[in-house]
Amino acid sequence: MPDLKIIIGTKNYSSWSLRGWLAVRHTGLPFEEIKLALDTPDFYKQIEALSPTRCVPALHHGEARVWDSLALIDYCARIAPEKFWWPEDNAAFANARSIAAEMHSGFLALRGAAPMNMRGRWTDMALSEGVQKNVDRIDAIWQEARARFGMDGDFLFGEFGAADMMYAPVVSRFQTYDIKVSDTSKAYMDAVHAHPYMAEWIEETKTETHIVPVDEIPADAKTLG
Ligand SMILES: N[C@@H](CCC(=O)N[C@@H](CS)C(=O)NCC(=O)O)C(=O)O
Missing domain, CATH: 1.20.1050.10 (Glutathione S-transferase Yfyf (Class Pi); Chain A, domain 2)
Known part of the structure; x- marks a missing residue:
């Protein structure tokens, strides 16, 4: 079982999860992924024990706990410093x-x-x-x-x-x-x-079937905002 574990939401909709997941993936280290169905009673039941903000993404690495996408990117940059994260100049x-x-x-x-x-x-x-x-x-x-x-x-x-x-x-x-x-x-x-x-x-x-109604704008919508 890998030491590195990321908790994310439904991939079709969870934009903050995508940021954190890309960071973990970029480390090149093996990791376990726990995916919760965003915005469901089950999400709120499970996230309680996994993230202090009750939000995804969150990262567990041994004793370390990271929540928030940007902190997660910084943490991953620390554990995989040989990869490119931020420019030197x-x-x-x-x-x-x-x-x-x-x-x-x-x-x-x-x-x-x-x-x-x-x-x-x-x-x-x-x-x-x-x-x-x-x-x-x-x-x-x-x-x-x-x-x-x-x-x-x-x-x-x-x-x-x-x-x-x-x-x-x-x-x-x-x-x-x-x-x-x-x-x-x-x-x-x-x-x-x-x-x-x-x-x-x-x-x-493409294989996910979970729909998050608040993230679906009407099919015939013609204006954003
Ligand atoms: N500032 C946080 C935002 C995290 C966030 O809002 N995540 C959403 C999913 S994309 C979430 O967990 N929503 C459930 C909720 O807010 O209860 C970050 O950068 O990670």
Whole structure:
């Protein structure tokens, strides 16, 4: 039984879980995965003993307990320091850490109006002013990182790392709701979508049958936000 254990929610919907899971997967270490059906009585019964915030993701590693996606990324970077997480260069690190924090605490309009729903597909959506502002800011973040720091690879800071983990669920949302972005961002989204860890996660969403009604917008919805 691996020493490392991650607790996550339903993969189709649990955006914070995806961030934490990508981090654990990126360590290259063996890990056990406990998946709880998000937003069900069973979830709340089981999560009590596993996470002090009653939220996923959470990570157990021996005596260590980690809750919250960003803390989990930091913890994984500590136990697998040989992998790429944050860029070395000072200006690049400042940018990477800032955009990760910005994702963690911001983009409330987008997060509220466009739940992660990997199996869902909507097209021709009109965006509210708040959602459009979030989209424009994210598009600018991705373009800037790719242009200034991403020249050695396909990801924000070249290699796949912590900042990409934080933005992976946004890539999925933009695909689900057919949100228009610049060509640079489109190419970045394709790279994230094709990343082997992401492909593994997406594959499993196809076999999940659990529906979270609050994360399903109406099939005929024409506006986000
Ligand atoms: N800030 C937390 C957010 C965690 C979070 O809200 N997780 C959701 C699932 S994606 C959850 O556990 N929802 C159940 C609940 O809030 O009761 C993080 O970064 O991990």
